[in-house]
Amino acid sequence: MSNDLGAKPSNFLTKIIQADLDSGKHSEVITRFPPEPNGFLHVGHAKSICLNFGLAEQFQGRCHLRFDDTNPEKESPEYIQSIQEDIQWLGFQWDGEVRYASSYFKQLHDWAVELIKAGQAYVCSLTPEEARQYRGTLTEPGKASPYRERSVEENLDLFSRMKAGEFKEGEHVLRAKIDMASPNMNMRDPILYRVRFVEHHQTGNEWCIYPMYDFTHPLSDAIEEITHSICTLEFEDHRPLYDWAIDHVSVPAKPHQYEFARLNLNYTVTSKRKLKQLVDEKIVTGWDDPRMPTISGMRRRGFTPNSIRNFCDSIGVAKANSTVDVGMLEAAIRDDLNENAPRAMGVLRPLKLTITNYPESQVEELTAPNHPQREALGQRTLPFTREIFIDQEDFREEANKKFKRLVLGKEVRLRNAYVVRADEVIKDEAGHIVEIKCTYDADTLGKDPADGRKVKGVIHWVSATHSVPAEVRLYDRLFNDATPDAYKDEDFMSFINPHSLEVLADARVEPSLKTAAPETTFQFEREGYFVVDRYDSTEDKLIFNKTIGLRDTWAKVEAGSQ
Numbered sequence: 307m308s309n310d311l312g313a314k315p316s317n318f319l320t321k322i323i324q325a326d327l328d329s330g331k332h333s334e335v336i337t338r339f340p341p342e343p344n345g346f347l348h349v350g351h352a353k354s355i356c357l358n359f360g361l362a363e364q365f366q367g368r369c370h371l372r373f374d375d376t377n378p379e380k381e382s383p384e385y386i387q388s389i390q391e392d393i394q395w396l397g398f399q400w401d402g403e404v405r406y407a408s409s410y411f412k413q414l415h416d417w418a419v420e421l422i423k424a425g426q427a428y429v430c431s432l433t434p435e436e437a438r439q440y441r442g443t444l445t446e447p448g449k450a451s452p453y454r455e456r457s458v459e460e461n462l463d464l465f466s467r468m469k470a471g472e473f474k475e476g477e478h479v480l481r482a483k484i485d486m487a488s489p490n491m492n493m494r495d496p497i498l499y500r501v502r503f504v505e506h507h508q509t510g511n512e513w514c515i516y517p518m519y520d521f522t523h524p525l526s527d528a529i530e531e532i533t534h535s536i537c538t539l540e541f542e543d544h545r546p547l548y549d550w551a552i553d554h555v556s557v558p559a560k561p562h563q564y565e566f567a568r569l570n571l572n573y574t575v576t577s578k579r580k581l582k583q584l585v586d587e588k589i590v591t592g593w594d595d596p597r598m599p600t601i602s603g604m605r606r607r608g609f610t611p612n613s614i615r616n617f618c619d620s621i622g623v624a625k626a627n628s629t630v631d632v633g634m635l636e637a638a639i640r641d642d643l644n645e646n647a648p649r650a651m652g653v654l655r656p657l658k659l660t661i662t663n664y665p666e667s668q669v670e671e672l673t674a675p676n677h678p679q680r681e682a683l684g685q686r687t688l689p690f691t692r693e694i695f696i697d698q699e700d701f702r703e704e705a706n707k708k709f710k711r712l713v714l715g716k717e718v719r720l721r722n723a724y725v726v727r728a729d730e731v732i733k734d735e736a737g738h739i740v741e742i743k744c745t746y747d748a749d750t751l752g753k754d755p756a757d758g759r760k761v762k763g764v765i766h767w768v769s770a771t772h773s774v775p776a777e778v779r780l781y782d783r784l785f786n787d788a789t790p791d792a793y794k795d796e797d798f799m800s801f802i803n804p805h806s807l808e809v810l811a812d813a814r815v816e817p818s819l820k821t822a823a824p825e826t827t828f829q830f831e832r833e834g835y836f837v838v839d840r841y842d843s844t845e846d847k848l849i850f851n852k853t854i855g856l857r858d859t860w861a862k863v864e865a866g867s868q
């Protein structure tokens with residue numbers, strides 16, 4: 307699959323892979339994307355998806371989708387469904403069927419038995435509290451469990467009884483026998499299996515012992531003969547255990563784990579636990595709320611697969627953690643939509659303008675290009691009528707020269723139409739402007755604003771009688787602090803931007819949008835980019851989500867505050 311950048315990415319991983327292919331160590335590249343189905347995917351996962359699927363594509367290899375489903379109590383079919391949808395929406399397809407670590411449970415169990423027989427694993431009966439004490443600390447070595455020297459026979463017997471459901475949760479665990487004095491805490495006889503009486507979404511009630519992630523992950527990679535197992539830096543300390551597992555059982559292949567830096571974005575949280583909290587506490591409407599950094603949230607917001615992929619490519623693959631400016635993601639969306647989104651006119655806060663010298667029943671079908679540079683995107687007709695709507699923000703009774711819109715007694719050009727002059731303001735009893743009476747100049751259609759008339763500006767409009775009512779949801783960043791989850795004594799929830807959603811119920815859009823399909827994106831001229839909401843919008847009630855403004859207004863705010 308191609309992307310807009312053209313050139314194939316080059317990074318430390320592409321170099322390793324190329325060297326492995328050149329040396330003949332591998333003849334084909336097999337990567338995998340291994341989500342735990344315990345939440346929706348977010349922008350960080352998009353990075354990992356682009357990397358794993360992208361590398362496979364680049365080297366004509368294969369990429370598996372494998373659910374590492376070892377924690378049934380936190381997982382659900384809803385997440386499994388959404389994860390597949392998100393990957394395909396991004397434009398990737400996994401090799402073969404969807405895979406599940408849980409379908410390897412029997413093999414993993416047999417390998418655990420193999421370890422016991424080789425004296426490499428034992429059943430430990432310390433309470434969780436005792437086990438914590440025996441484990442030691444970062445500065446002190448751990449102590450051997452009194453159960454460490456159980457005989458192979460006893461271990462086999464206890465393990466099979468754990469599997470048969472004879473013991474309570476927490477009574478016994480199976481541990482690897484590695485090194486209680488290792489400076490790496492992950493190597494101090496880590497737990498391989500624990501008892502859990504929970505139903506599993508894939509295996510039902512077949513098992514009451516479940517393998518730990520650190521045991522499951524490397525061995526699942528080995529079963530699938532993954533050549534390059536790519537994960538994020540926090541797993542670096544787990545690599546010795548990864549290698550230990552594949553070195554001590556009879557695996558068909560020995561994958562190698564490589565770590566890269568996770569994607570962190572400012573103004574954004576990307577911990578699934580925290581995202582879930584936002585959903586559970588109803589700060590947002592769901593995992594796919596357009597303010598969420600989830601793939602489905604970004605999709606609903608109007609971000610395109612291409613823009614997300616371009617963004618992931620452009621930030622590169624680093625070996626050290628850093629934070630990327632969310633403005634870079636927003637710029638990638640803006641670039642894509644500027645190039646590809648058709649233009650349209652939408653009036654978000656309508657103010658009626660009556661053109662008193664325009665015949666009452668006349669309707670002119672004016673034409674307008676759908677894109678200023680791309681003729682191929684065609685044109686559309688705009689009905690022009692005596693009564694139109696402009697935005698309330700585009701009119702003032704008095705203003706200085708900087709206000710290049712409509713001012714009482716002055717002229718402005720209506721985009722793709724005529725020049726009008728504001729003659730009179732009508733107000734209600736409370737003094738609010740409810741209507742403006744104008745006159746138009748029939749000789750100005752389609753002429754450049756700089757046609758010698760000194761018309762200050764151009765504003766957008768829609769016909770009052772022919773436009774379509776719409777609800778417009780204006781979204782802004784969900785957090786008003788750049789690092790909402792970086793403070794020790796302040797919870798990330800206290801940095802929620804209270805103005806992240808504003809609903810404009812009475813907007814009007816040009817009639818050509820009446821039949822716009824869900825998920826179609828437009829540039830509303832002078833306002834920004836908007837997408838037809840994929841769930842709530844209907845032909846009877848159009849709903850648009852604001853994807854992003856035309857300019858980066860946050861950059862201005864930040865620059866101004868320094």
Ligand code: ATP
Pocket residue numbers: 339340341342343344349350351353354536537538567568569570576577578579
């Ligand atoms: P949790 O937040 O629950 O700890 P996770 O975000 O690590 O989970 P997984 O489902 O385990 O979620 O992740 C699947 C893959 O995506 C893993 O290989 C993980 O390394 C990668 N990944 C997760 N978050 C990021 C991120 N922010 N940047 C890049 N890759 C990520």
Ligand code: MG
Pocket residue numbers: 342
């Ligand atoms: Mg994880």
